[in-house]
Amino acid sequence: MISFDDAQKTVLSKKLETTPTQIPLLESIGNFYSADISADRNYPPFNRAAVDGIAFYWDGISPVKESYQIAGSIFAGEMWQKDIQAFECVWIMTGAPVPKQLNMLVRVEDISAQNNHIYFRKGLTFTRMQNIAKEGEDILKDTVVLTKGMRITPQHVSTLASLGYGFVPSYGFLTATILRTGNEITEPSTDVLAAWQIRDSNSFTIRSLLKDYPVTINMRSAQDTMEALVTQIEAGKHSNILILTGGVSAGAADLVPEALLACGFTCHFHKVEIRPGKPIWFGTHPTGCIAFGLPGNPFSVQIGVKVFVEPFIRACFNNRDKTFIHKILTHERLKKISFDEFIVADENIHGVCVKKHNGSGDISASLSSTGMIRHQAQKEKLEAGDTVDYYPWMINW
Amino acid sequence: MISFDDAQKTVLSKKLETTPTQIPLLESIGNFYSADISADRNYPPFNRAAVDGIAFYWDGISPVKESYQIAGSIFAGEMWQKDIQAFECVWIMTGAPVPKQLNMLVRVEDISAQNNHIYFRKGLTFTRMQNIAKEGEDILKDTVVLTKGMRITPQHVSTLASLGYGFVPSYGFLTATILRTGNEITEPSTDVLAAWQIRDSNSFTIRSLLKDYPVTINMRSAQDTMEALVTQIEAGKHSNILILTGGVSAGAADLVPEALLACGFTCHFHKVEIRPGKPIWFGTHPTGCIAFGLPGNPFSVQIGVKVFVEPFIRACFNNRDKTFIHKILTHERLKKISFDEFIVADENIHGVCVKKHNGSGDISASLSSTGMIRHQAQKEKLEAGDTVDYYPWMINW
Numbered sequence A, B: 001m002i003s004f005d006d007a008q009k010t011v012l013s014k015k016l017e018t019t020p021t022q023i024p025l026l027e028s029i030g031n032f033y034s035a036d037i038s039a040d041r042n043y044p045p046f047n048r049a050a051v052d053g054i055a056f057y058w059d060g061i062s063p064v065k066e067s068y069q070i071a072g073s074i075f076a077g078e079m080w081q082k083d084i085q086a087f088e089c090v091w092i093m094t095g096a097p098v099p100k101q102l103n104m105l106v107r108v109e110d111i112s113a114q115n116n117h118i119y120f121r122k123g124l125t126f127t128r129m130q131n132i133a134k135e136g137e138d139i140l141k142d143t144v145v146l147t148k149g150m151r152i153t154p155q156h157v158s159t160l161a162s163l164g165y166g167f168v169p170s171y172g173f174l175t176a177t178i179l180r181t182g183n184e185i186t187e188p189s190t191d192v193l194a195a196w197q198i199r200d201s202n203s204f205t206i207r208s209l210l211k212d213y214p215v216t217i218n219m220r221s222a223q224d225t226m227e228a229l230v231t232q233i234e235a236g237k238h239s240n241i242l243i244l245t246g247g248v249s250a251g252a253a254d255l256v257p258e259a260l261l262a263c264g265f266t267c268h269f270h271k272v273e274i275r276p277g278k279p280i281w282f283g284t285h286p287t288g289c290i291a292f293g294l295p296g297n298p299f300s301v302q303i304g305v306k307v308f309v310e311p312f313i314r315a316c317f318n319n320r321d322k323t324f325i326h327k328i329l330t331h332e333r334l335k336k337i338s339f340d341e342f343i344v345a346d347e348n349i350h351g352v353c354v355k356k357h358n359g360s361g362d363i364s365a366s367l368s369s370t371g372m373i374r375h376q377a378q379k380e381k382l383e384a385g386d387t388v389d390y391y392p393w394m395i396n397w
Helices: A004-013 A153-160 A202-209 A226-236 A256-262 A297-317 B004-013 B154-162 B202-209 B225-238 B256-262 B300-315
Strands: A020-024 A054-058 A068-075 A088-092 A106-108 A111-114 A119-120 A145-146 A167-171 A174-181 A213-220 A243-247 A266-270 A281-284 A288-295 A325-328 A340-348 A351-354 A371-375 A387-392 B021-022 B053-056 B067-074 B090-094 B104-107 B111-114 B117-120 B145-148 B169-173 B176-181 B215-222 B243-244 B266-270 B281-284 B290-296 B324-326 B342-346 B351-354 B370-375 B386-391
Touching: A004 A266, A004 A281, A004 A297, A020 A340, A054 A068, A068 A288, A153 A167, A153 B243, A167 B067, A174 A202, A202 A213, A202 A243, A202 B154, A213 A226, A226 A243, A243 A297, A256 A266, A256 A281, A256 A288, A266 B256, A297 A340, A297 A371, A297 B176, A297 B266, A297 B386, A340 A387, A351 A371, A351 B256, A351 B290, A387 B202, B004 B266, B004 B281, B004 B300, B053 B111, B053 B154, B053 B176, B067 B145, B067 B342, B145 B154, B176 B202, B202 B300, B215 B225, B225 B243, B225 B256, B256 B281, B290 B324, B300 B342, B342 B386
Parallel strands: A068 A088, A174 A213, A174 A243, A243 A288, B067 B090, B176 B215, B176 B243, B243 B290
Antiparallel strands: A020 A167, A054 A088, A054 A106, A068 A119, A111 A119, A266 A281, A281 A288, A325 A387, A340 A351, A340 A371, A371 A387, B021 B169, B053 B090, B053 B104, B067 B117, B111 B117, B266 B281, B281 B290, B324 B386, B342 B351, B342 B370, B370 B386
């Protein structure tokens, strides 16, 4: 038996090498930056008109002239090439570059035009650089805006496009095999079930929790016999990561630990001081394959992925982000056992509160909750208002 | 000019017909249920052993016997077929069906076995149905667990698999064309830019905000000429939805409204009382195509998608979920104009707070914020502690 913190450390210490590559922008979402992302030039790249209007020069001291002569117009996508005299102005459209020698932009709503001259609305006040987005005020050239190891999120896509990252420095995919075990398990598409059969949900839970990670996932299944398990583990160990569900406890049908050892895996821990999820098994193979043996209960599978598999995958891509966030607990909670406990919980506007359910075997527990909280081993009581680690079920980038 | 609420109502009233279909479970994520999802049987489907141990019958009144004779064992995936006498018990493994005539399950840790008999650990207390997950306690047969119009989320996948939904009743995809306009716009992959050029980010913003929606997206681009716009709109109007960016304001190069009318679209509104994003144009074509003309500023595009395009798409699939959630504002805020304002904001453990940025043209504004809040037109002042509508940038299922 190993503590939760030690188990996490052990898992992270076995992180795999990954290979930097370039992936097309929209396909890179969910991957991780293999290099810093920086600005190739100033943003805006020029003094940019923030409104439609007329631009001219003002020294900021003498009164602004009553009228300016229109020297021409500038559209977005054009650069003004000519000189501009002190008595002249130019029409300029939103998004167009304001000529460097001009420092004033007055909105079209505040002027009138007549005989190639403009006149200002009465009572206007003027500020230099008004309505002009200054070159570099958004991002300066060479500024690092996103760093190696961060996850590539949908939120980044727009900035990456602006900065010219049609391809994003990220990583080649890892491979994983999910091996579900259990004589009672059938495919979800099975319409007619024997009374003792249940449909596989765990492998789908894992695939949905790992959705968008740069991991290619294969599926295998085995009956509860040494022969079936060894055959499937031998095939699955060609993946980088092998995730087994079920058969990992101490019952007479729990052959997974023995089968993994028979296939040449070394056990780094079996059983962790957490509830539920205690029987979790973790080991490595000399060929480099990493094996997670998760218990077969739906909630235990979710815990195993959230606290071990996800952090492990992130570590392989040099990402140290947590898979939890901090939330305020809205009620007190007494500890039931000396282990780290994970409890299904519901997010609300003030924080999170624990949800009642029947046990880790429930299939509806995750539907009727938004995530889970951790009640740490050493805390006998959590108070209302305490900050807790909250693991949302939904993608947590 | 139209109020924000009226503009939203107008958009939603034009929702398109969609076609129910069946989509494989993992591919259905992001789509919407076209039928209610219900349980095909009780869950658990039998009284299920929650631990490894021995099962026997107890009337709940007379003392539990000192010892029981082992009649056999039951593994997950097996159904006990024989009789069991009052002095007998069975070994049973976690997940296996407890025979109907038995109502007690004692953990393997609490017993010892000798000569085909089991004996209890001293001082044990007994409760009927202990360690047994009762048939139907999780979900009763025919219970509706997810309803038509809800969005299919990663969180549902596990339950859908358990209930036998290898294929999910959902909808065929809508088609959308994004038409970016502007002489200054180039592809993100353009390495060498003229000083006046900027790379396209808006179409990528839209595609990342609509990621996982059941919408197939095509890309087109047009220069700021009537001829180019009309050609591209004519091609794009074969999609269900046409989303234009740029060229929709009142400047001399803003030809989009005129081009849409020339192509046979009817304008339902142009200009909405919101800031930023005021120039938004919305119309429909007799062939059924719906057109959104969004301003070219990055922040205005995000607003247009979050408050109009996303709610519209959801409505087409009979989903009336909001694209915002409620959060507590952590500071007061005074209103600047009589319009509805959208302001970039940051989520924190206590709620949200407004973020400072240079304006709606900034490309870094969305990177350094987690979403935006709405300051309603009629509220002169928001107080610290007020509940506000918060639109997260990240997927909001």
